[in-house]
Amino acid sequence: MVEYETHSHDVLVVGAGGAGLRAAIEAAASGARVGLVCKSLLGKAHTVMAEGGIAAALANVDERDNWSVHFADTMRGGQYMNNWRMAELHAKEAPDRVRELEAWGAVFDRTPDGRILQRNFGGHKYPRLAHVGDRTGLEMIRTLQDYAIHLGIDVHMECTVIALLKDGERVAGAMAYDRERGRFRVFDAKAVVIATGGIGRAFHITSNSWEYSGDGQSLAYRAGAALQDMEFVQFHPTGMVWPPSVRGILVTEGVRGEGGILVNREGRRFMFDDIPENYRSQTADNEEEGWRYVQGDKNARRPPELLTRDHVARCIMREVREGRGSPHGGVFLDISWIKSKMSDSSGHIRKKLPSMYHQFKQLADIDITSEPMEVGPTTHYVMGGIRVDGDTQMSTVPGLFAAGEAAAGLHGANRLGGNSLSDLVVFGKRAGEHAARFAAEQSSSSLPADAIDRTAREALEPFDRASKGASTEGPYQVQHTLQETMQELVGIVRREDEMVRALDCLASLRNRTARIAVTGNREYNPGWHTALDLSNLLTVAEAVTRSAIERRESRGGHFRADYPEKDTGYAGFNILVSRDTDGSMRISREPVPAMRDDLRQIIEENK
Amino acid sequence: MGTSAGDSMDVVESGRRAAERSDASAGSETRSATFRIWRGTATDGRFEAYTTGVSEGMVVLDAIHQIQAESAGDLAVRWNCKAGKCGSCSAEVNGRPRLMCMTRLNELDLSEPVTVEPMKAFPLVRDLVTDVSWNFEAKKRIAKFSPRAPDAADGTWRMQQSDVDRVQEFRKCIECFLCQDVCHVLRDHGKHDSFVGPRFLTYVAALEMHPLDTVNRTGELKEAHGIGYCNITKCCTKVCPESIAITDNAIIPLKERVVDEHYDPLTALVRLFRRKPQ
Numbered sequence: 027m028v029e030y031e032t033h034s035h036d037v038l039v040v041g042a043g044g045a046g047l048r049a050a051i052e053a054a055a056s057g058a059r060v061g062l063v064c065k066s067l068l069g070k071a072h073t074v075m076a077e078g079g080i081a082a083a084l085a086n087v088d089e090r091d092n093w094s095v096h097f098a099d100t101m102r103g104g105q106y107m108n109n110w111r112m113a114e115l116h117a118k119e120a121p122d123r124v125r126e127l128e129a130w131g132a133v134f135d136r137t138p139d140g141r142i143l144q145r146n147f148g149g150h151k152y153p154r155l156a157h158v159g160d161r162t163g164l165e166m167i168r169t170l171q172d173y174a175i176h177l178g179i180d181v182h183m184e185c186t187v188i189a190l191l192k193d194g195e196r197v198a199g200a201m202a203y204d205r206e207r208g209r210f211r212v213f214d215a216k217a218v219v220i221a222t223g224g225i226g227r228a229f230h231i232t233s234n235s236w237e238y239s240g241d242g243q244s245l246a247y248r249a250g251a252a253l254q255d256m257e258f259v260q261f262h263p264t265g266m267v268w269p270p271s272v273r274g275i276l277v278t279e280g281v282r283g284e285g286g287i288l289v290n291r292e293g294r295r296f297m298f299d300d301i302p303e304n305y306r307s308q309t310a311d312n313e314e315e316g317w318r319y320v321q322g323d324k325n326a327r328r329p330p331e332l333l334t335r336d337h338v339a340r341c342i343m344r345e346v347r348e349g350r351g352s353p354h355g356g357v358f359l360d361i362s363w364i365k366s367k368m369s370d371s372s373g374h375i376r377k378k379l380p381s382m383y384h385q386f387k388q389l390a391d392i393d394i395t396s397e398p399m400e401v402g403p404t405t406h407y408v409m410g411g412i413r414v415d416g417d418t419q420m421s422t423v424p425g426l427f428a429a430g431e432a433a434a435g436l437h438g439a440n441r442l443g444g445n446s447l448s449d450l451v452v453f454g455k456r457a458g459e460h461a462a463r464f465a466a467e468q469s470s471s472s473l474p475a476d477a478i479d480r481t482a483r484e485a486l487e488p489f490d491r492a493s494k495g496a497s498t499e500g501p502y503q504v505q506h507t508l509q510e511t512m513q514e515l516v517g518i519v520r521r522e523d524e525m526v527r528a529l530d531c532l533a534s535l536r537n538r539t540a541r542i543a544v545t546g547n548r549e550y551n552p553g554w555h556t557a558l559d560l561s562n563l564l565t566v567a568e569a570v571t572r573s574a575i576e577r578r579e580s581r582g583g584h585f586r587a588d589y590p591e592k593d594t595g596y597a598g599f600n601i602l603v604s605r606d607t608d609g610s611m612r613i614s615r616e617p618v619p620a621m622r623d624d625l626r627q628i629i630e631e632n633k
Numbered sequence: 634m635g636t637s638a639g640d641s642m643d644v645v646e647s648g649r650r651a652a653e654r655s656d657a658s659a660g661s662e663t664r665s666a667t668f669r670i671w672r673g674t675a676t677d678g679r680f681e682a683y684t685t686g687v688s689e690g691m692v693v694l695d696a697i698h699q700i701q702a703e704s705a706g707d708l709a710v711r712w713n714c715k716a717g718k719c720g721s722c723s724a725e726v727n728g729r730p731r732l733m734c735m736t737r738l739n740e741l742d743l744s745e746p747v748t749v750e751p752m753k754a755f756p757l758v759r760d761l762v763t764d765v766s767w768n769f770e771a772k773k774r775i776a777k778f779s780p781r782a783p784d785a786a787d788g789t790w791r792m793q794q795s796d797v798d799r800v801q802e803f804r805k806c807i808e809c810f811l812c813q814d815v816c817h818v819l820r821d822h823g824k825h826d827s828f829v830g831p832r833f834l835t836y837v838a839a840l841e842m843h844p845l846d847t848v849n850r851t852g853e854l855k856e857a858h859g860i861g862y863c864n865i866t867k868c869c870t871k872v873c874p875e876s877i878a879i880t881d882n883a884i885i886p887l888k889e890r891v892v893d894e895h896y897d898p899l900t901a902l903v904r905l906f907r908r909k910p911q
Contacts, residue, residue: 067711068769069808070719125789131778131843133797133804140791158801164718165804175769176777183766206758235713268652269690275716291649293642353652360644380805385716388735389690391654398648502702546707550759553706 028482030210035061036465038215043071045430046221047170048454054177058462063182069171076163077278079155081444082120087144088152093117098632103149104438105582111416112436123451132169146283148332149442189481190249193471197425208548216465220428225566229405230513233276239559240566242432246412251421253603254434255410257573258583261518263338265404267356272389274404279443282331285320286361290350297330336440339403356402409437419457429457439582488557491543498543501557569603666743671750675757694733709760720809730811730872752814780845803839805875812869818862828859831869838883851894
């Protein structure tokens with residue numbers, strides 16, 4: 027018999043970034059007993075790294091903005107693959123969620139008349155991102171954290187969930203281990219909210235931390251939930267490329283929002299060379315107009331650097347591939363050029379982009395107020411995830427909810443910058459509210475003793491293998507190979523033959539994972555943690571690859587060199603991933619529901 | 634409509650120079666460095682030496698990860714963002730409290746072994762990981778943010794940028810707890826029960842100077858949070874990776890408020906006469 031502690035909650039929230047915290051707050055406010063489990067310390071989740079801002083049609087800077095424009099922008103950015111109901115709710119509710127953050131103590135940058143300031147960002151028609159310099163995510167997570175700690179929520183820090191537990195069809199809790207001591211914990215819960223973020227660690231070059239190992243997607247998949255849109259992975263156009271040790275670290279889109287330009291080695295602002303048809307009417311066709319836009323001229327159109335992330339990333343790849351890249355295989359991003367336009371440009375840059383200034387100064391010896399940065403694409407975000415109901419955020423498993431990056435739907439084929447922070451609070455709140463409501467309607471459940479036992483035994487196998495001394499593998503080496511494989515074969519430019527090869531590699535990595543042995547004991551043992559994370563990484567890597575093979579077209583974050591054009595035949599359905607009865611991964615196509623007429627009209631009016 | 638203005642060629646030129654500069658500093662040969670890393674617990678531990686390769690731009694955390702992958706799979710280290718934004722990888726490098734992810738190897742003397750050890754103000758879990766949970770409990774004891782009722786016509790508030798600049802400085806804090814680690818009241822005297830430490834004095838300052846907040850925390854600062862223990866040696870300010878002027882901008886103004894309200898003879902006299910019978 028395995029030993030474990032048991033904790034009982036009405037609602038268990040897994041993940042304590044923006045979505046998890048907001049869900050926990052909402053569930054606790056409705057009277058539920060809430061448990062919040064997080065892999066790191068409270069306040070360290072990936073939300074902390076969000077830089078540019080939170081998108082909400084507050085109309086503080088441009089009074090023409092409203093929810094319907096935000097809705098239309100989000101749908102256009104997502105290539106209409108979005109769950110339109112989520113896009114509607116998001117656009118309508120984001121302003122209230124931002125004002126709520128202010129009421130809870132967040133201190134956003136201000137307009138001259140004392141309201142919340144908003145900045146320009148890619149794909150947003152009007153200045154829409156409430157922000158705090160370039161550390162908006164920190165402001166948001168700290169505000170939510172400091173609010174949540176007074177609500178009687180039980181926080182289980184540095185605790186990793188390794189399985190969801192079910193009672194018949196519905197979810198009944200989760201099994202976890204505490205990282206510090208390596209002891210097992212069983213959570214008895216009537217509803218579970220997955221808010222574990224993304225999958226970036228499946229790739230070699232990424233802006234994501236170690237936490238982003240696809241835990242939530244994989245846990246839900248193994249519990250029988252459907253995943254959706256997993257082929258849509260966002261490669262952010264601007265990650266650091268040099269020195270090698272910082273490759274992939276994010277350079278905020280806010281740099282371009284403040285007037286930063288992209289330049290190739292020939293000195294050409296190449297973003298003017300390829301402006302997609304559906305954005306042509308909104309995009310400046312000369313440098314002077316672009317500059318007027320970032321300065322707030324309401325009659326100017328936005329510069330092409332602020333086109334959507336998928337497009338900008340591909341343009342950068344094209345420049346590099348065709349030999350026009352910067353010395354270390356990226357392109358130049360330059361904000362220092364604004365010195366020709368304003369007197370105190372250096373002070374202005376440091377005020378608006380303080381963490382970028384320090385990041386480059388400390389990690390790359392570059393002073394961004396006088397020199398350009400070298401940047402290139404980095405794996406940043408997964409639009410796909412757990413399939414949920416747009417209103418309640420419940421997955422296809424009763425009692426299992428998902429919010430934030432772990433959930434699919436809002437962003438379609440490509441996410442607009444700033445829409446993720448608003449996603450977290452809008453749908454975190456909804457998930458918490460509906461999870462608490464669901465929990466209140468349930469009688470207590472019984473936990474499956476056999477599943478608990480099996481999970482614990484499997485989790486401890488890497489230690490047993492070390493003592494048996496057979497042919498074994500190290501966890502870090504397997505993880506590294508997985509990341510290289512996905513980067514090379516299922517990265518920003520994809521081809522069928524390469525992805526089929528990736529599936530073979532993943533199968534062999536699965537075999538190697540089954541031979542992993544770890545040294546040391548169960549106390550704070552990163553080798554063991556890495557070994558356990560690998561099965562999640564392998565699941566999401568396979569889901570991404572199979573979905574990407576299935577979509578034989580290019581759309582949003584998904585680019586196929588062998589099918590480089592958009593194909594209207596593929597516009598009508600989302601790709602679903604679920605676990606078959608024999609344990610294999612099943613891919614299916616689910617028609618996109620017909621959009622309501624009033625929403626369709628909004629999109630027409632905003633074309 | 635591609636453009637190729639003269640300005641943009643300047644961009645390329647200075648970018649090329651920056652790239653050359655960093656390549657030159659990289660050196661051509663691969664070097665190695667030795668790290669003396671604390672292994673084990675507080676009662677059963679020792680420094681162990683590991684040698685690993687050094688490449689351009691590496692930070693201490695890169696070296697730790699490399700050592701993990703090469704020869705010490707169970708080497709415990711806490712980290713997250715590796716970009717100086719989350720404050721997880723706090724440790725002491727050659728005796729100085731630092732974020733390992735922001736400490737470049739090229740600023741250290743690699744001819745000598747580099748010593749990496751855990752923070753000292755908190756109980757050690759294992760290797761480089763300490764139990765910092767006390768900080769999370771300490772924060773809960775501070776009176777929470779309580780805004781005045783919204784007073785703008787649209788149901789929100791108006792705040793000027795100049796009124797929030799100082800609060801924003803304090804809110805840059807990434808809770809790395811390096812200031813707590815270096816504070817002698819906690820580190821050497823272990824006054825965790827009676828002193829919240831520089832991190833949370835800064836937190837109180839952010840609340841007290843928040844334009845919307847209505848609570849007066851001077852009473853709890855003096856009693857529960859032990860602000861009097863701080864004798865402004867500014868060690869906290871020196872180690873802050875966010876360059877927050879902790880002592881000058883947060884702690885000293887709070888000390889002044891406490892003195893004004895609790896030690897000013899005139900105020901004390903007024904309070905004496907106003908005191909209601911218990």
